[in-house]
Amino acid sequence: MAYVINDECISCGACVSGCPVEAISEGASHMEINADVCVDCGACASVCPVGAPNPQ
Template sequence: MAYVINDECINCGACVAGCPTEAISEGDVHMEINADTCIDCGACADVCPVGAPKAE
């Protein structure tokens, strides 16, 4: 299962820099993870200052 980013996201971009597959991009409301590209590694969750990325 891919990670998803919840509404706690503050759009800081830390997760983008931490993603090894470049699966994260800026969405309309907050950063979004492309489920087709996400490898479920958790790197985004490890670097997020507010804990917005969660395993789905």
């Protein structure tokens, strides 16, 4: 299952550089994860300062 980014996201971009498969991009109100590309590794969650990425 892919990770999702909740509304706690502050759009700092830390998760973008932490994602090994480039599945994260800037959305309308916060960063978003492309579920078709996400490999469920959790790298985004480990670098996020506010804990916004979570398993779906």
